[in-house]
Amino acid sequence: DAKTTQPTSMDCAEGRAANLPCNHSTISGNEYVYWYRQIHSQGPQYIIHGLKNNETNEMASLIITEDRKSSTLILPHATLRDTAVYYCIVRAPRNQGGKLIFGQGTELSVKP
């Protein structure tokens, strides 16, 4: 299973963009990168996922480097409600069970 490395914590000013980095240097060609977040002890909330191309949805943008060894989650205008633990995960391919193995995540604090 490909591992991910994220900073333990980050701060961001309210209204500014939050850029959360993730290293996944052992990722294989058919493994997707997923981002989830968890607020307090609620169930993890899906944010976005991608394979090769950059992706954008209503919540965030995902930038994946050309060699796919790292990615960045961008929250364009962070609010206090975005304070959470953010998990970058590489999902095993379907023929290996399709499981998500969580790392420790990045604790993002959005400050007024």
Added chain:
Amino acid sequence: DAGITQSPRYKITETGRQVTLMCHQTWSHSYMFWYRQDLGHGLRLIYYSAAADITDKGEVPDGYVVSRSKTENFPLTLESATRSQTSVYFCASSEASLSGNTIYFGEGSWLTVV
């Protein structure tokens, strides 16, 4: 939405008792997962299932048993609960396809073993 539900949401049990946590999803997703999250830590995969009657071990399977007789249900049983199994348990489900699919999580079952 309430596509994936867990029960009970809160449970206190005694050491040595058998406990079953239920997980039900209404989407007919092929994949289902069980995770545990200890206070202040990340989620660890206990068991997962790619389809009915197909289950496999995750990172921390010891002390747990699962079954998947129906696609929509994935119960997790602690055969003889121990205090170290005090945790929050999350169930999740996902479609099966060659492209990436969202994995949806339930709200969690808080289990305390005394």
